Amino acid sequence: MAAPAIETSGLDVGYPGRHSPVTVISGLELTVEAGTFLSILGPSGCGKSTFLRVVADLLAPLAGTIRVMGETPSAVRSGRGVGFVFQESTLLPWRTARENVRLPIQVGRRSLSRMIDDRADELLELVGLSALSERLPHQLSGGQRQRLAIARALLGEPRLLLMDEPFGALDEITRDRLNDELLNLWRRTGTTVLFVTHSIAEAVYLGQRVIVLAAHPGRIVADHDLRPLKGPDNRCSREDPAIVAAMARMRSALGAAS
Amino acid sequence: MNRGALSPFAQTVLPILGAGSLILAWQFLLPLAGVPAYIVPTPTAIAGVFARNGSLLLSNLWPTAIEALSGFVLGNLAAVLLAIVFVHSRTLQAAYFPVVLFFNTIPVLALAPVVILIFGLGMLPKIVIAAVICFFPTLINMIRGLESASPSEHELFRVLSATRWEIFWRLRLPRALPMLFASLRIASATAVIGAIVGEWIGSDKGLGSLIIQATFNYQSDRLYAAIVLSSLLSIGFFMTVVAAERWSVRYR
Numbered sequence: 336m337a338a339p340a341i342e343t344s345g346l347d348v349g350y351p352g353r354h355s356p357v358t359v360i361s362g363l364e365l366t367v368e369a370g371t372f373l374s375i376l377g378p379s380g381c382g383k384s385t386f387l388r389v390v391a392d393l394l395a396p397l398a399g400t401i402r403v404m405g406e407t408p409s410a411v412r413s414g415r416g417v418g419f420v421f422q423e424s425t426l427l428p429w430r431t432a433r434e435n436v437r438l439p440i441q442v443g444r445r446s447l448s449r450m451i452d453d454r455a456d457e458l459l460e461l462v463g464l465s466a467l468s469e470r471l472p473h474q475l476s477g478g479q480r481q482r483l484a485i486a487r488a489l490l491g492e493p494r495l496l497l498m499d500e501p502f503g504a505l506d507e508i509t510r511d512r513l514n515d516e517l518l519n520l521w522r523r524t525g526t527t528v529l530f531v532t533h534s535i536a537e538a539v540y541l542g543q544r545v546i547v548l549a550a551h552p553g554r555i556v557a558d559h560d561l562r563p564l565k566g567p568d569n570r571c572s573r574e575d576p577a578i579v580a581a582m583a584r585m586r587s588a589l590g591a592a593s
Numbered sequence: 594m595n596r597g598a599l600s601p602f603a604q605t606v607l608p609i610l611g612a613g614s615l616i617l618a619w620q621f622l623l624p625l626a627g628v629p630a631y632i633v634p635t636p637t638a639i640a641g642v643f644a645r646n647g648s649l650l651l652s653n654l655w656p657t658a659i660e661a662l663s664g665f666v667l668g669n670l671a672a673v674l675l676a677i678v679f680v681h682s683r684t685l686q687a688a689y690f691p692v693v694l695f696f697n698t699i700p701v702l703a704l705a706p707v708v709i710l711i712f713g714l715g716m717l718p719k720i721v722i723a724a725v726i727c728f729f730p731t732l733i734n735m736i737r738g739l740e741s742a743s744p745s746e747h748e749l750f751r752v753l754s755a756t757r758w759e760i761f762w763r764l765r766l767p768r769a770l771p772m773l774f775a776s777l778r779i780a781s782a783t784a785v786i787g788a789i790v791g792e793w794i795g796s797d798k799g800l801g802s803l804i805i806q807a808t809f810n811y812q813s814d815r816l817y818a819a820i821v822l823s824s825l826l827s828i829g830f831f832m833t834v835v836a837a838e839r840w841s842v843r844y845r
Contacts (some may be wrong), residue, residue: 393748412754419752421745428844429767442755442763471844 338405340495340527341367341390345399348385348553356397359385360553365546369404369494372521372528372569374542376585382524382553383531387497390529391417403496411495415443415451418488418526420501424480426472432483433459433468439490451491458486461520478509485517489524496521498530502537514541522568535589536573539582543569547585549592557588604826634814642818654822656799660716660788662746664723665780672728673773676735680765681757697729702790709795719791719799726787727780734776738769774838781830785823800826 343365349358359382367373377383388394389401392408403411411417426435436455451499459465462482464475472480481501488496502510514537521528532538538545547557561581565571571578599607620635630638643650675693679686705722712718742764750760792801800823807816 388748391748391752393751412752415754417752419749421749423743423745425743425745425749426768427746427764429842438763439753442750442759443753444756473844 339366339400340369340371340404341365341529342402343399344401346389346396347398348389348394349397350385350394353369353425358397358552359494360544360548361497363399363555365555367527367529367544369522369527370525372518372541372543373501374538374545374590375529375531375548375551376538376545377548377590378533378550378589379550380553381550383548384499385553387419387531388539390495391419406408413444415439415491416494418491418493418496420481420484420488420496420498422500422503424472424477425440426480426483427486428472431469431471432464432475435472435483436487436490438487454490454492455486456490460518461489462486476509477505478513481505481513482516485520489520489526492524492526495525496528498528500531500533503532503534510537517541518569535582535585539578539585540542540571540573544583547588547592549589556592557585559585631811631813634817637816639817639821642814646815649811650818653798653800653803653819654826654829656716656784656796657719657788657792657801657823658711658826659780660719660791660799661723661784661830663716663720664725664787665727665784667720668724668727669777669780670733671724672731673735676732676739677704677761679736680739681761693729701726701787705790708791714795719788719796719801722791723784723787726783730779730783731773731776734772735769737740738772739765741772742768770842774834774842777834778831778838781834782827785827785830789823 342400343363345367346360346363347358348360348363349356359380363386369546375383375386380528385394388449389396390403391409401408404416406414427438430438431453436458437453440451440453456465456468459468462485464479464482464486467475467479472483475483484501502513505513518541530538530541532541539561543560543562545557545559545561546555547559548558559581561571562569564575564577564581608827616636618635619633623633624630624635679690701722704725705718708718708721712721720751745770746764747760752827755763770791788799789801789804793805796802803819804816804823807813807819
């Protein structure tokens with residue numbers, strides 16, 4: 336049995352404040368099996384993005400322990416084990432689409448970068464942007480830019496993909512389409528995905544498992560396993576009564592907590 | 594006033610017509626209004642100086658051009674290097690940035706005699722003055738430019754375990770280029786001003802000294818020709834900077 340993708344114990348998450356640290360989530364106990372598509376749902380201020388930053392080793396935990404695939408977050412980051420997709424696409428405007436996807440093999444320790452194959456063209460194909468590979472980011476639509484950011488995050492074949500409200504700024508039609516594309520990518524790659532969102536519908540549609548966080552203090556108020564509803568390949572219809580009922584349960588969990 | 598968009602043809606022709614009308618008014622209306630030629634010579638008289646004394650003007654253009662260009666390169670290079678040091682060391686920035694701020698409050702005109710005292714009467718003091726005048730705006734803009742990458746851009750590079758060097762070359766520097774060029778465009782004009790001011794205080798060649806000599810000798814047409822040439826020199830520098838910017842900042 337492989338090590339869990341995430342294992343935390345008594346984890347305090349927050350920011351090093353000006354005088355004393357500001358704790359956002361305290362005493363987090365969470366175990367995520369490898370290969371899971373986990374949705375993290377919660378209102379703004381509940382610490383869901385902060386937690387993602389601790390997993391990515393962008394922020395040190397304030398207390399407690401966290402293991403990512405059996406290792407420390409910093410070991411996983413420096414071994415290129417994680418891909419991160421931000422809310423803004425964070426593409427470098429002076430680079431073409433293709434050169435943006437290739438960024439991960441151009442920075443970082445040389446030995447590490449050499450280990451990664453240049454799969455840029457393959458990934459551009461996978462996200463449907465082959466024809467636009469020489470465009471600059473400002474010549475692409477919001478959805479295309481976010482697809483590009485996902486392709487870039489997948490370039491190093493990360494074992495863990497962290498997504499911080501990646502489709503939050505997109506219109507609903509584009510968001511629905513990208514949700515389906517993301518699920519297809521997940522099925523093909525088999526990576527663990529931690530997907531942060533404040534949309535109940537998105538969390539339920541994407542996740543095999545949904546954890547619901549509440550704010551002040553940040554804590555887990557509900558933890559739903561949706562695999563019985565969705566089957567092993569994590570497919571569902573947005574209109575399925577069982578799915579609609581799951582959304583209603585999460586809405587009431589959020590309501591009861593606030 | 595009509596507020597609609599102008600056709601491309603009108604956009605090209607109207608500025609030419611505007612400038613042309615003013616030059617015509619200068620040529621014909623100013624003498625009619627009784628303005629004497631020793632105060633404002635006509636455009637044709639100034640053009641006459643270019644025809645008659647072309648080699649004199651040219652021999653005075655070169656020193657000024659060399660001083661301005663050298664000062665431009667040195668001043669901006671120093672500013673860029675110091676900005677790079679400052680954004681990488683909070684300690685050095687905290688210690689020395691206030692000193693730099695203080696020096697910036699000294700008027701360059703007040704500083705110029707001191708520079709001449711130190712460096713003598715050759716080209717070097719003019720280069721130093723031109724460099725000093727370029728230095729400060731570029732330092733400020735370059736610091737802001739190097740700090741202008743967004744927090745998520747920095748997080749992206751950190752997730753990729755990029756080194757400081759890579760963050761500098763692949764993120765900070767490209768991000769800073771638009772702001773660097775904004776100050777280089779300004780510096781292209783101020784470098785020429787610095788060189789000319791330096792020549793006023795002590796020189797026997799260059800456009801600055803030509804301006805002083807022409808003024809004392811009541812050679813107004815020559816004075817105006819020197820002014821026109823100074824302006825053309827600035828325009829030349831400015832166009833070069835704009836071309837370099839177009840080449841290196843291709844997005845947007």
